[in-house]
Amino acid sequence: MTTVQKICVSLNMPRIRHIRVFSSVSSAGLVPKPYLPDNLMKKTKERIARHPSFLADTLEGEWSDIWPLPNQFNPYLVPLPLRMGHTQKFCVSPDKYTSVELLKVQNFLHLTPPAIKKHCAALKKFCTPFPKELKTQQDCEREFPVETHTVDYVAAGKTPRNPAARVVTKTIRLSNLVLDHHARLKLTQLAGKERYNRSNDILTIKVDRCPVKKQNQDFADYLLTALYFESWKTEPWESKENTSHSDGYYWWEDSPSYQNVKNLSLSWDSPAVEKYRESVREIKLEPEPEKLGILTEERKEAVSNYKDSVIKLLNLPVLA
Amino acid sequence: LRTNSDSSPGLASSIKKIYCNERDPGNHTLKDIGLMHEIPKEDQSSLVLKYDKGFRKKFLTEASAVDKLCIMIRKPGLELVNYLKHANYSTAVNRYLMYGPAGCGKTMTMMYAVDYCKKQGWLIVPVFNPWTWIQYKNTYIVHQREEIVRSLWNKDRVDHPEIAARWLENFRQINSDLLENVFTTREYTWSKHEKTKSGVSFSTLVDLGIARVRIATDVAGCILREIINQDSPDFPRTLAAVDCANSFFGISTLKIEPGVYLEPNELALVHNFKKILSNKWKNGAVIVGLNTSGIPSQTKRIAKVSSEHPYDILGQEGFDILDPHIPIHVPHYTDKEAISHLAYYQDRKWLVGRSTTEAGEAEILQICGNSPTDICVYCGHL
Numbered sequence: 001m002t003t004v005q006k007i008c009v010s011l012n013m014p015r016i017r018h019i020r021v022f023s024s025v026s027s028a029g030l031v032p033k034p035y036l037p038d039n040l041m042k043k044t045k046e047r048i049a050r051h052p053s054f055l056a057d058t059l060e061g062e063w064s065d066i067w068p069l070p071n072q073f074n075p076y077l078v079p080l081p082l083r084m085g086h087t088q089k090f091c092v093s094p095d096k097y098t099s100v101e102l103l104k105v106q107n108f109l110h111l112t113p114p115a116i117k118k119h120c121a122a123l124k125k126f127c128t129p130f131p132k133e134l135k136t137q138q139d140c141e142r143e144f145p146v147e148t149h150t151v152d153y154v155a156a157g158k159t160p161r162n163p164a165a166r167v168v169t170k171t172i173r174l175s176n177l178v179l180d181h182h183a184r185l186k187l188t189q190l191a192g193k194e195r196y197n198r199s200n201d202i203l204t205i206k207v208d209r210c211p212v213k214k215q216n217q218d219f220a221d222y223l224l225t226a227l228y229f230e231s232w233k234t235e236p237w238e239s240k241e242n243t244s245h246s247d248g249y250y251w252w253e254d255s256p257s258y259q260n261v262k263n264l265s266l267s268w269d270s271p272a273v274e275k276y277r278e279s280v281r282e283i284k285l286e287p288e289p290e291k292l293g294i295l296t297e298e299r300k301e302a303v304s305n306y307k308d309s310v311i312k313l314l315n316l317p318v319l320a
Numbered sequence: 321l322r323t324n325s326d327s328s329p330g331l332a333s334s335i336k337k338i339y340c341n342e343r344d345p346g347n348h349t350l351k352d353i354g355l356m357h358e359i360p361k362e363d364q365s366s367l368v369l370k371y372d373k374g375f376r377k378k379f380l381t382e383a384s385a386v387d388k389l390c391i392m393i394r395k396p397g398l399e400l401v402n403y404l405k406h407a408n409y410s411t412a413v414n415r416y417l418m419y420g421p422a423g424c425g426k427t428m429t430m431m432y433a434v435d436y437c438k439k440q441g442w443l444i445v446p447v448f449n450p451w452t453w454i455q456y457k458n459t460y461i462v463h464q465r466e467e468i469v470r471s472l473w474n475k476d477r478v479d480h481p482e483i484a485a486r487w488l489e490n491f492r493q494i495n496s497d498l499l500e501n502v503f504t505t506r507e508y509t510w511s512k513h514e515k516t517k518s519g520v521s522f523s524t525l526v527d528l529g530i531a532r533v534r535i536a537t538d539v540a541g542c543i544l545r546e547i548i549n550q551d552s553p554d555f556p557r558t559l560a561a562v563d564c565a566n567s568f569f570g571i572s573t574l575k576i577e578p579g580v581y582l583e584p585n586e587l588a589l590v591h592n593f594k595k596i597l598s599n600k601w602k603n604g605a606v607i608v609g610l611n612t613s614g615i616p617s618q619t620k621r622i623a624k625v626s627s628e629h630p631y632d633i634l635g636q637e638g639f640d641i642l643d644p645h646i647p648i649h650v651p652h653y654t655d656k657e658a659i660s661h662l663a664y665y666q667d668r669k670w671l672v673g674r675s676t677t678e679a680g681e682a683e684i685l686q687i688c689g690n691s692p693t694d695i696c697v698y699c700g701h702l
Contacts, residue, residue: 276644283631283639299629303647310644314414316403 064115071110073102078109106160145176146224150213167208168216170224174201177228186238187231203227276309335663340393345401345436348393354660356390359435364389366494367435375431378696386668392692394425394657396650397432403646404433404605409557412599415606415645419630423693426609426650430561433607437559442604443502444494445547445596447562451611453483453589454572477588478576484536484589488529491543498556499523505549508542510535522546541592548601558604560596564611568594569638597641608642610634653690661692665699675702 066077075096083093084101096102134140149169153162174196179187187203188196196203205223207216282302311318340355342348348357359367368375368389375383383389391397400416407414418426427448434444492499499522508516514535516525522543529539547558568590574582584590597606610633630647631639653661662681665671674680688694 280643284636303630303649307647310646313644314646315408316414316646317406 063112064110064118067109068115069110070106070108073105073107073109075102106156141173141176145172147171148217148220150217166211166213166216167206168213168220169204169206170220171202171204172224174203179231182234183231187227190227190230272309272312276313279306279309282306335660338660338664338667339390344439345393345397345432346405346439348398348401350395350398352393353395353398354657355393356660356664357393357432357435359389359391363435363438366438366496367431376427378693378700379428382696382700386665386670388668390664391428391432391435392425392657392661392664393432394429394650394653396425396648397429399648400429400433400607401436404436407605409603411602413601413604413606415597415599415608415642417630417634417642417645417647418607418609418650419647420650421652421691422612423691424650424652425692426611427563428692429648429650430563430607430609434559434561437557437605438494441498441556443498443547443556443558445544445558445560446490446494447487447560447593448564450562450564450567450590450593453480453587454567454570454574454584476586477591478574478582478586479537479588481533481536484540485530485533487540487589488526488536491540492523492526492530499526502546502555504542504546506546508538510538537588541588544592544596547604548595550601550603555603560604560606562593562597562606563609565597565608566610566612566633566635566638568597569635594641608645653692653695655690658685658690658695661695662699671699671702675699 073096078096080096082096082102083099084096084105085094085099086101087093093099094101134143147170149171151165151167153165154160155162174184174187188198191203191205195205205220207220207223210216210219279302283306338356340348340352340357342352343360345357368380375389396418400418403414403416418429420426434446437444502522504516504518504520504522504525507518510516510532514532516528525539525543529536550558568584570584572582572584572587574587576582585594597608599606610630612633634642659681662671662675662684666676671680675684684695684698688698
């Protein structure tokens with residue numbers, strides 16, 4: 001990888017006016033000649049050579065000793081020729097000894113890859129290996145059904161804080177919870193349509209109402225436990241309320257339709273009953289139509305299916 | 321593009337056979353679709369009820385102008401009669417639901433089936449206009465709003481004294497010969513001083529109800545209870561013909577106290593008639609029709625749902641009570657039926673002149689579409 005350094009040199013010479021010279025030096029060795037007379041160039045080259053920054057090769061292993069922790073920028077410790085700051089007319093940016101901007105901004109000099117490697121190596125003796133039993137995704141889900149999803153944001157800016165980092169999302173597949181059919185219905189209804197995905201049976205709770213991530217996580221835990229325990233309770237007003245069937249579950253055995261069919265005293269094994277059940281289900285679980293009252297093709301079909309199944313159930317002849 | 325000529329006679333005048341010769345609707349077949357089934361004058365006195373007539377007002381005025389009462393034979397009617405013929409009457413009741421767009425003949429099909437049942441000798445429980453039960457007849461004359469009274473039988477419910485008396489009169493008129501042979505099985509106590517012993521015939525009950533208006537609702541309830549709990553093999557087959565059934569499951573505009581609207585469930589009549597809609601009884605049939613033109617709204621600002629779909633206006637509760645039932649779709653006329661309707665008018669000399677020509681016919685059909693009510697209304701102007 002080629003590194004390109006922009007070196008900005010300000011010549012301090014009495015008789016010659018200040019000349020701004022830019023040169024880009026690539027480590028491949030090609031140096032475009034600066035527009036300077038030869039004797040001046042020699043002097044500047046010496047000055048650059050004296051600067052300790054070009055001893056970077058020897059410093060690699062020792063950098064983590066010099067800069068172990070996050071620290072404010074120290075120009076005497078950092079060997080790089082950095083410049084940062086606002087330029088006045090005909091001036092270059094302030095160098096590292098005089099730049100206040102370098103002090104203000106956060107640096108990640110403690111996080112060089114060799115330093116991180118060293119850190120990890122030191123921590124390794126405290127770690128245990130990943131368990132062998134957890135090979136597949138299903139094993140992981142079986143042992144740890146609740147998944148917590150958080151995001152940390154790193155950006156170089158005035159502050160390291162990012163308000164989006166407080167969001168916590170907890171997901172759980174409802175088949176891992178112990179629920180009877182009433183509890184499941186109630187839980188999905190309490191959670192709401194946006195939070196429960198019926199195709200893969202996953203309940204998602206996204207919390208971002210508290211300012212701190214830890215607070216949001218605790219709140220999400222609380223929500224899950226509250227939902228679970230509330231869904232097992234049956235309130236006295238619940239029996240009449242469940243007539244909308246908008247949540248998509250319809251338990252035919254509990255419905256009044258079943259009671260009515262019992263009155264007919266039929267045998268339960270006949271396929272007619274099965275078909276009837278399916279058609280009643282279809283009618284009950286219809287999604288909300290856009291315009292109430294208009295017979296679209298699908299609704300018509302549902303009604304005529306119902307009709308055919310009832311005719312078969314009651315053993316009536318169809319008009320020829 | 322062939323234009324319809326003004327001089328040549330239209331399709332309607334070429335139809336020779338308009339009336340069906342079979343008087344018994346049980347013998348009509350699919351070939352008879354489009355013919356008019358006439359109801360002779362003797363039957364008219366029992367079918368056309370005194371209050372809450374089964375037929376629509378327009379139809380009856382037209383019938384009196386044209387001097388004949390005719391129902392067209394259509395496929396839904398034949399279907400219904402077919403089911404009634406072949407149903408199993410030893411098990412629970414079958415329910416039949418008529419639905420379709422407004423003005424397409426649901427009530428007419430129901431009257432057709434009622435005619436069939438009358439010929440078979442069934443007992444008929446007619447409920448043709450329950451909109452009067454849940455709405456005030458006169459909204460502006462306050463002192464006439466004495467149509468509802470708290471019930472003596474059950475304090476939670478509300479009676480309709482006058483309306484129930486009228487219903488009992490209807491009941492007597494439509495089942496004139498059968499009522500003497502049917503007997504009650506229980507003793508009923510109407511109030512502290514009035515009792516009716518068991519074994520009394522229906523006709524005496526009905527007379528009692530009409531005379532004593534205060535207990536008329538309870539009498540109606542007793543009749544229904546007897547029908548539902550029938551035991552004896554002599555009990556006639558019963559047809560409950562309930563039109564505008566969605567009125568039972570909606571809202572009412574009646575107030576028992578200023579500011580408190582009643583629910584239909586609190587009305588004793590509605591409560592009792594809902595029982596007859598269920599399939600807990602045997603030896604009979606229930607025909608239910610839906611109607612969207614009379615829906616009340618408590619604030620008069622809610623848009624009325626005019627629906628073709630049966631379960632939208634019936635609601636979940638209605639569906640649960642009526643389940644399992646057979647929904648019968650009563651659609652607009654087919655082209656053949658529309659032309660036969662026009663032929664009937666021509667035969668009765670209502671449509672003359674230009675309406676009989678091809679061009680006139682095309683114009684009428686274009687304007688009205690195939691909707692029976694529209695043809696009726698439009699031709700009424702001609």
